[in-house]
Each structure stands twice: as structure tokens, then as C-alpha cells.
Amino acid sequence: METSKPHVGLLPLPGMGHLIPYLGLGKLFATHHNFKITIFLVSIDHSSQTESKTIISEMSNELCNIVQLPPVDITSLVDPNATIGVRLPVTMREIVPAFRSSIATIMPCPTVLITDIFGTDAFSVADEFDMLKYVFVSLHAWFLALTIYTPILDKEVKGEYVHQKEPLKIPGCASVRVEDLFDPLLDWTNQQYDEYMRAGIRLRMSDGVLVNSWEELQPKTFAALRDDKLLGCVLKSPVYPVGPVVTQSDDSSKSGLLFDWLNKQPNDSVVYVSFGSGATLSHEQMTELAFGLELSKQRFVWVVRAPTEKSGDKAYLKGRSGDENHDQFGYLPKGFMSRIQNVGFVISDWVSQVDILSHPSIGAFISHCGWNSTLESILNGVPIIAFPLFAEQKMNATMLTEEFGMAVRLEVLPSNKVVGREEIQNKVRKIMVDKEGHGIRDRVNELKYSAEKALCKGGSSYRALSELAKSFEARMQLQNE
Numbered sequence: 001m002e003t004s005k006p007h008v009g010l011l012p013l014p015g016m017g018h019l020i021p022y023l024g025l026g027k028l029f030a031t032h033h034n035f036k037i038t039i040f041l042v043s044i045d046h047s048s049q050t051e052s053k054t055i056i057s058e059m060s061n062e063l064c065n066i067v068q069l070p071p072v073d074i075t076s077l078v079d080p081n082a083t084i085g086v087r088l089p090v091t092m093r094e095i096v097p098a099f100r101s102s103i104a105t106i107m108p109c110p111t112v113l114i115t116d117i118f119g120t121d122a123f124s125v126a127d128e129f130d131m132l133k134y135v136f137v138s139l140h141a142w143f144l145a146l147t148i149y150t151p152i153l154d155k156e157v158k159g160e161y162v163h164q165k166e167p168l169k170i171p172g173c174a175s176v177r178v179e180d181l182f183d184p185l186l187d188w189t190n191q192q193y194d195e196y197m198r199a200g201i202r203l204r205m206s207d208g209v210l211v212n213s214w215e216e217l218q219p220k221t222f223a224a225l226r227d228d229k230l231l232g233c234v235l236k237s238p239v240y241p242v243g244p245v246v247t248q249s250d251d252s253s254k255s256g257l258l259f260d261w262l263n264k265q266p267n268d269s270v271v272y273v274s275f276g277s278g279a280t281l282s283h284e285q286m287t288e289l290a291f292g293l294e295l296s297k298q299r300f301v302w303v304v305r306a307p308t309e310k311s312g313d314k315a316y317l318k319g320r321s322g323d324e325n326h327d328q329f330g331y332l333p334k335g336f337m338s339r340i341q342n343v344g345f346v347i348s349d350w351v352s353q354v355d356i357l358s359h360p361s362i363g364a365f366i367s368h369c370g371w372n373s374t375l376e377s378i379l380n381g382v383p384i385i386a387f388p389l390f391a392e393q394k395m396n397a398t399m400l401t402e403e404f405g406m407a408v409r410l411e412v413l414p415s416n417k418v419v420g421r422e423e424i425q426n427k428v429r430k431i432m433v434d435k436e437g438h439g440i441r442d443r444v445n446e447l448k449y450s451a452e453k454a455l456c457k458g459g460s461s462y463r464a465l466s467e468l469a470k471s472f473e474a475r476m477q478l479q480n481e
Ligand code: UDP
Pocket: 016, 017, 018, 020, 274, 275, 276, 277, 278, 279, 303, 349, 350, 351, 352, 353, 354, 369, 370, 371, 372, 373, 374, 376
């Protein structure tokens, strides 16, 4: 008798950086296990809604159904200046009734709900409809460790973390340096601290936690997460390293002016510059970066976004409508565009980053160290010049340079101070020209090999995904009996 396959419902946070790994995960379950996948899209405003839906629909290749949930209005619930660390969890709480209504109409009802650390309020809907409840942490194991351990640090550490003299200790894991802490942990009186702690506590209600990393990349941290004497007593749910989950390059999209230009450049000769899906730079920082690139005398592709008052997450997820209001690239230094004509390519549209990174001409990546960008860089063997801006990116930058050895770091933190042109020039040349760059390139290629091994049949992430698939099928069978 033919038994039907489980139906997996994915509820990611709004924003392309969150959606992309969920789409990748959905595609893995659809292609490897033939599961039916529905992605429930949450948007934070109308502009992000249209953009995300278009891009995700194009990327999904019809392997995943896309359900757009109606936008929720949180203006009466949050301060107008509320940070993304507040707006995201509040949006995810407010979306629950719409998510419930949608689930009630879907046949067959999903067997499993997989959501983000801030999406666990939807677990009440999963319980009502007898679904399994999983969290997919689209970041790495060290971030998960800090998230589940924060409620304990909250009790143990006396005084605000920013005033600590020593790094924060997490059992069995690397300690987190105070200067690398991200916004929600910097001020206990801010709502985003409570939201982050709440997320860490609610993770324990899940049937399991998927992580966008792989066993061999972070062996010590995964071991600590499972060890009852370390973090296993905090998070009892099983942990599944299923990564690196990224969307794959689709050769058909490698056309247009940019790829015509890249095709003419020698291998490993171009620096790719991008700060992810939502971050912007200040005008001053943008000017220094432009001159730094010019001074480096290296070829480059720069995905620019119109500058804001300050660097970081201030404009994150507020849409990119600012771009159209400027003369095209009028915010770049005078004469820059004509001076770089033969060596640089500047673009402000959404581009397929995986297509760029997989192009043989790309030799380095100036990146904000967003986790998707990091994974995409590893899978394409491209070393990083770490330019962290916000969220957990400072932790990532530390891990990439000190633990993985695949990146160089700037002398100053771009979130604290403008990085000068000479510093940018030096770091670009360090990777592209100096001998040190060769070692870093070799190291990133070792990581690439390790990632590919984890993903292929019999590899650690492949096995973890198969184990999960079996649990979903067992649940489905129980429901059918
Ligand atoms: N991305 C892209 N084109 C762009 C900007 C970003 O394809 O013009 C993709 C990129 O490949 C990555 C994601 O958007 O998958 C950004 O995620 P990341 O975690 O690096 O940063 P975030 O956007 O969350 O800050």
C-alpha cells in the first residue's frame, strides 16, 4: 500500500537572510525525501513582502509551496525606535492567529512545524494540530550554545555583561568576548534582552533543534550541547547539525552585464564586496571603503546600498526604497565611477550572491560575516575580509579568524568606528597579494571539502537529516493508524 509522505511546514522570520536557509532546508527535504513543503512567509512591511515573495518564488523551483501570511501591524505594540531584536519577536507573536487560520485550511495538515528561535509561540498551533515542533537555528552551534545559556548567565553573572572584565564562559564552548556581544545582550533594561532570554528558554519546548552548521566544523560545541554535564542538561531536545544549508547556484542565472564582466577577469582576481540583504553603511564609511578599494589596486564587484546615518541594522528590513531616490551612485565619491571603470563593477540591484561567489574570478569577499554569506563563502572556497556590523556578526568574525583561520580581521570594529581607507587597502592586499593570503585560501578550501563531505550521502549532515526524516515518517504513520 502506498503511504503518503510527511508534510513539513516552515515558519521563518521575515527578511531574506532568514528566508534563504529555510528555503534551502525545504528543498533538501523535498529532493532527498520527497516530502511536501509549505513555507509560511511573514513580512515586516509591504515592501519587504513583495520583494521576498518574488525572490523566494523564483528560487523555490516549485519544490516548496509558498503561503504569504497577511502582514501584522505592530506599531501600537512597539516603540517607533524599537530595534530589530524587538520588532522580530513581536511580529512573530502577532502572526500566530494568521498562521493558525492558514494551517486550519491546509490539507493535509503539516506533520511537522519547523520555526526560528523567535517563532516558538506558534508551537501552540502545532500542539493544537498534533504537529511535531522543531526549531531550525539558521546560525551556528556557538550561537545556539549562547542562546540556551543566556538565561543561566542572567542568574550567575553579577552586573551587566558589558562591564565584565572576563569573557562570558559557556560550559564546554569557546568563551564570548565582551566586545563581541551583540545588541540584545548589551543592555538588560532593553526589551530585546528579555526577548532573547525568552527565546533561549522556549527552545527547550521543541522536539529537536536543527542547526545550520556541521559536526566537523564545530565538534567541541556540538559535543558540549549533547553532554549532560555541560549544556545537555540545559537543552534536553536532540540537536541535529544539518548544514551547510544554502541555496545552490543555478547556472541559468549567470548572465547579464555583471557576468559578462566577470567572465573577462582572471581567476581569483576579483574582490566581492557585500553586506548581506539588509545592512547599510554610513556615508563616511562608504567613502572610506570606496577609496580603500581604489588604493588596493585590485579588481572588485561591489553590491552597494544607499548609505544611512549610521552603519548597521538601523535600516535593516525597512525596505531598500532609498536606493531609487538617489542619483544612481551619487553617494559614492566624486569621480569614483569613472576612475574605476576598468577595474570595478558597482551594482545596487539584488544579485544572486551564490552565483557571484561560485564564479572562478572571485578571490576574496569583504563581508559583514552574516552566517549565510559565511557558509556560501566556505562552499565556494573564498576567503573573507571580516567587516562585522551588527547581530552575531562580531562573534562570527572572531570564529572565522581565530578558530577556522579562513578570514582576516580589521584592526577596528566597524560597528564602533569608521574603518579607514588604508586599513581596507592593507587587508585587501593581505588576502589578494601577500603570502599570508595563500594560507588562508588553503584553509578555506579544507573547510569547503569538509562541508561537501558532510552533505554528501553518508556524511554527518546527510545522516542527521535522514534521522529527522525518519522521525517525521514515524509520526505520520502513528497519525494514520
Ligand atoms: N544575498 C543575495 N543577493 C544580495 C544580497 C544578499 O543573494 O544582493 C543573499 C546572500 O547570498 C545570503 C543572504 O542574502 O544568502 C544574506 O544572508 P546573511 O546571513 O549573509 O546576511 P543578512 O542578510 O542576514 O544580514
